[in-house]
Amino acid sequence: xxxxxxxxxxxxxxxxxxxxxxxxxxxxxxxxxxxxxxxxxxxxxxxxxxxxxxxxxxxxxxxxxxxxxxxxxxxxxxxxxxxxxxxxxxxxxxxxxxxxxxxxxxxxxxxxxxxxxxxxxxxxxxxxxxxxxxxxxxxxxxxxxxxxxxxxxxxxxxxxxxxxxxxxxxxxxxxxxxxxxxxxxxxxxxxxxxxxxxxxxxxxxxxxxxxxxxxxxxxxxxxxxxxxxxxxxxxxxxxxxxxxxxxxxxxxxxxxxxxxxxxxxxxxxxxxxxxxxxxxxxxxxxxxxxxxxxxxxxxxxxxxxxxxxxxxxxxxxxxxxxxxxxxxxxxxxxxxxxxxx
Amino acid sequence: xxxxxxxxxxxxxxxxxxxxxxxxxxxxxxxxxxxxxxxxxxxxxxxxxxxxxxxxxxxxxxxxxxxxxxxxxxxxxxxxxxxxxxxxxxxxxxxxxxxxxxxxxxxxxxxxxxxxxxxxxxxxxxxxxxxxxxxxxxxxxxxxxxxxxxxxxxxxxxxxxxxxxxxxxxxxxxxxxxxxxxxxxxxxxxxxxxxxxxxxxxxxxxxxxxxxxxxxxxxxxxxxxxxxxxxxxxxxxxxxxxxxxxxxxxxxxxxxxxxxxxxxxxxxxxxxxxxxxxxxxxxxxxxxxxxxxx
Numbered sequence: 135x136x137x138x139x140x141x142x143x144x145x146x147x148x149x150x151x152x153x154x155x156x157x158x159x160x161x162x163x164x165x166x167x168x169x170x171x172x173x174x175x176x177x178x179x180x181x182x183x184x185x186x187x188x189x190x191x192x193x194x195x196x197x198x199x200x201x202x203x204x205x206x207x208x209x210x211x212x213x214x215x216x217x218x219x220x221x222x223x224x225x226x227x228x229x230x231x232x233x234x235x236x237x238x239x240x241x242x243x244x245x246x247x248x249x250x251x252x253x254x255x256x257x258x259x260x261x262x263x264x265x266x267x268x269x270x271x272x273x274x275x276x277x278x279x280x281x282x283x284x285x286x287x288x289x290x291x292x293x294x295x296x297x298x299x300x301x302x303x304x305x306x307x308x309x310x311x312x313x314x315x316x317x318x319x320x321x322x323x324x325x326x327x328x329x330x331x332x333x334x335x336x337x338x339x340x341x342x343x344x345x346x347x348x349x350x351x352x353x354x355x356x357x358x359x360x361x362x363x364x365x366x367x368x369x370x371x372x373x374x375x376x377x378x379x380x381x382x383x384x385x386x387x388x389x390x391x392x393x394x395x396x397x398x399x400x401x402x403x404x405x406x407x408x409x410x411x412x413x414x415x416x417x418x419x420x421x422x423x424x425x426x427x428x429x430x431x432x433x434x435x436x437x438x439x440x441x442x443x444x445x446x447x448x449x450x451x452x453x454x455x456x457x458x459x460x461x462x463x464x465x466x467x468x469x470x471x472x473x474x475x
Numbered sequence: 476x477x478x479x480x481x482x483x484x485x486x487x488x489x490x491x492x493x494x495x496x497x498x499x500x501x502x503x504x505x506x507x508x509x510x511x512x513x514x515x516x517x518x519x520x521x522x523x524x525x526x527x528x529x530x531x532x533x534x535x536x537x538x539x540x541x542x543x544x545x546x547x548x549x550x551x552x553x554x555x556x557x558x559x560x561x562x563x564x565x566x567x568x569x570x571x572x573x574x575x576x577x578x579x580x581x582x583x584x585x586x587x588x589x590x591x592x593x594x595x596x597x598x599x600x601x602x603x604x605x606x607x608x609x610x611x612x613x614x615x616x617x618x619x620x621x622x623x624x625x626x627x628x629x630x631x632x633x634x635x636x637x638x639x640x641x642x643x644x645x646x647x648x649x650x651x652x653x654x655x656x657x658x659x660x661x662x663x664x665x666x667x668x669x670x671x672x673x674x675x676x677x678x679x680x681x682x683x684x685x686x687x688x689x690x691x692x693x694x695x696x697x698x699x700x701x702x703x704x705x706x707x708x709x710x711x712x713x714x715x716x717x718x719x720x721x722x723x724x725x726x727x728x729x730x731x732x733x734x735x736x737x738x739x740x741x742x743x744x745x746x747x748x749x750x751x752x753x754x755x756x757x758x759x760x761x762x763x764x765x766x767x768x769x
Contacts, residue, residue: 142575146561146568153563309559314615317528317553318576319545473528 135327139320143328151298151336165290165344169283170351184251187214187222187234194237201237202262209255226252227273228440230281233259235266242267248274280355283348284435285408287341291367292374292402292428294337296395299329300378304391307382307474316472326466330375337371338364358438362445366438369455370431376462377427383466386474402428407436430454477540479504479623479654480525485534487520487678494520495531496678502623502671507645507655509669511662511755513763517678518658519556522627525656526553538623549577552621554612556628556658560600566611567596570618577619590614590644606637613644623654630664642667662755672755676763686755693761694753699726699734701748708741 188196188204188211196213198205214222214234225231226244232251234244241263245252247270259266306312315325342364348354356363377398385391405412405419406428412420423429434451437443478501487495495517502508512518523529525536527543538547560569570583581589587596590610595603603611609629616624626645630638638661645668649655659665665672666686673683682689706724710717714737718725728734731750738745 139576142572146564146572149568150561150563306561310555310557311559311561313528314553314555314558314560315576317526317548317551317555318573319548319578320576 135321135324136319140324140328140331143315143320143325144332147302147329147332148336151332162340162344165286165341166347168286168290169279169344169348184209184232184255185230186211186255187225187231188212189214189216189219189222189234189236189238191238201235201241203235203259206258209258223271224441227271229273235259240267241265242269244269244271246271246273248272274355277355279352280440281411281436282409283352283354284432284439285406287344287367288370288406288428288432288435289403289408290344291337291341291371291431292399294340295333295371295374296378296381296399298333298337298378299375300382300391300395301388303329303379303382304385304388307386307471308388310474313473322467322470322472326379326463326470330372330379333375333378334368334371337375338368341367341371356439357442359444362443362448363435363438366431366434366448366452369452369459370427370434373427373431373455373459373462376459376466380462380466380469383469384471384475386471402426405429407432427455427458430458477504478502479539480656481535481537481540482521482525483535483537485521485524485536486532487517487524487529488532493678495524498534498675498678498680500673500680500683502654502656504654505649505652506670507649507657507668509665509672510656510658510675511660511665511672511759512658512675516675516763518675519627521675522625522656522658526551526625549579549619550622552616552619552624554616554624554626554629556631558612558615560611562599562601564600565597566592566600566603569600569611570614573615574618580619581617583618586614586617589617589647591640606633606640609633609637609641610644613641617648621653623656624648626655626657628658628660631660638664662759666755674759674762681762682758690753690755690758693758696727696729696753697731698751698753698757699728699731699738699748700724700751701726701738701743701745705744705747708743713737713741 186209190196190200190213194200196204196211204211216238222231222234223244226234226246226249229246229249229251232245232249232255236242243256243259243266245256245268247253256268303312312325378395381394381398382391385394402408405423406426407423408428412423430451434443434448437448437451441447480502482498482500485495485498486493498517498521500508510518510521520529524531524534527536527547536543538544538551561572564572567583567587570586574580574583587593590613592607592610592614595607600608600611613626613629616626630641633641642664645655645657649668655668657665657668670685671683672686672689673680675681682693684692700723703719703721703723706717710719710724713726715726715728715734718727726734726738735745738748
């Protein structure tokens with residue numbers, strides 16, 4: 135690895151990106167506009183529908199026959215599996231769920247007294263279940279914007295990483311620029327490292343800038359370390375750039391590369407918890423989501439920002455990101471081609 | 476003198492086509508070697524194998540007696556037939572990027588002057604004319620101050636001024652004792668620049684040597700050219716072979732006096748007669764045929 139050659143390719147790629155104003159503006163403006171729009175739509179006001187989790191004995195149906203309280207109108211009752219009890223209690227702590235009702239035996243419930251919805255839900259419950267056992271929890275509200283912000287920033291990083299490397303490398307190959315480079319002393323490793331580092335610097339800079347601007351525009355919650363969050367973003371970006379590089383290792387058709395990048399980006403956008411939590415999704419779907427780098431990055435980021443998680447809490451996810459990076463780069467190195475087929 | 480480059484029994488087989496079929500030749504230090512041939516003759520494939528960017532099916536290429544390796548990469552300058560450059564970069568930035576890829580080389584400012592790029596040095600690559608782009612690609616090929624320079628059809632698509640300007644550049648580089656390998660469609664260019672030419676067709680070399688020697692070996696006749704509208708004779712009744720072109724006829728003969736007598740006997744006016752020696756283009760067409768290649 136020759137640092138001078140790596141710098142040459144890295145620097146040229148940076149100039150190319152920074153001067154491509156339309157792409158640069160798009161990278162910056164899209165996440166900003168999305169978060170601000172969601173803040174305007176959802177910000178401040180509690181949602182009309184009250185959400186209450188219910189744990190029952192296996193096979194029981196959620197209706198007034200099981201308990202009169204379940205017949206209350208304008209309330210969204212959803213079933214909580216016993217295995218997901220901790221997550222459901224956390225939702226009550228964060229005000230995401232108004233109340234968690236346990237109907238497996240004598241009625242009991244968890245409620246956050248600081249939550250307006252929790253207060254109302256408790257009054258309604260006690261009207262029909264006066265002897266229900268109260269288990270108070272506490273915690274500040276997590277607004278939808280608090281929850282959504284890491285998702286939108288992560289999604290923007292994902293598109294920037296996948297297309298910014300994948301599409302560009304395929305374009306270089308198709309145009310013959312890669313073939314020209316192959317006739318110089320630059321190695322595939324130096325070329326790949328330059329592309330990854332260039333895109334990493336640009337993606338992390340843009341994300342940091344958007345994060346800072348949003349902190350001024352839309353106050354949001356971050357209970358954890360900013361440095362740990364930054365490290366998570368860096369590792370997540372490296373992993374997704376490597377995935378983009380792997381997809382681009384051989385193709386010389388932009389259309390084909392586009393298709394493959396969409397093939398990996400859409401499942402991440404839908405399954406990695408960008409827009410909604412997968413906590414109530416079937417276990418197999420959650421297992422599948424765990425194999426996606428964006429899931430790993432977002433789960434770690436949300437744990438840091440919403441729960442104040444420390445390095446030991448998110449270490450397994452960061453290690454998973456590193457392992458995925460190694461696999462993607464290994465496959466990319468084995469399959470890399472300088473010239474079009 | 477030991478050759479700089481040796482090509483030994485090169486073969487490149489693609490599915491259904493043998494692009495290069497047992498090609499061998501040597502290039503002497505400080506010489507300009509021209510590889511000529513119609514479209515699809517195997518020139519570019521041969522050159523790309525010599526440049527180390529395409530693997531041969533069989534055969535070897537040696538640089539100073541050694542297989543292509545680090546020394547070759549450091550000392551070779553390459554101008555591909557088609558090369559796209561990075562977008563949004565200026566001429567100077569592009570040269571600086573390529574310059575950094577080599578441990579040694581020419582100063583970027585010196586290259587800008589050598590390749591007459593002063594006027595466009597801060598211009599985006601995408602806004603260069605054909606001649607300016609070719610000069611930039613040549614400058615890129617020269618960034619490492621190469622000992623051997625590969626030029627694959629460097630003047631295709633250029634206007635006559637740009638082409639002559641390019642030839643002057645190549646002659647200046649030749650004067651510095653660099654070895655040059657040139658492929659071209661322009662016979663005039665090969666005659667003007669090359670010390671040795673090899674004519675390829677169907678993946679094989681069918682003639683090789685200094686242009687003047689090849690012409691002497693293949694031709695002992697000259698060409699008499701006359702305007703077509705002044706040659707009012709049935710070619711079948713004329714005693715010498717007559718080639719009819721759009722605006723002129725060409726009579727091939729080794730005996731000029733006999734041809735002139737025949738023309739006078741048939742009452743052909745000689746006012747616009749032109750006698751020229753056979754050139755490389757004649758040789759090329761003679762060896763590769765006149766049918767159109769795709």
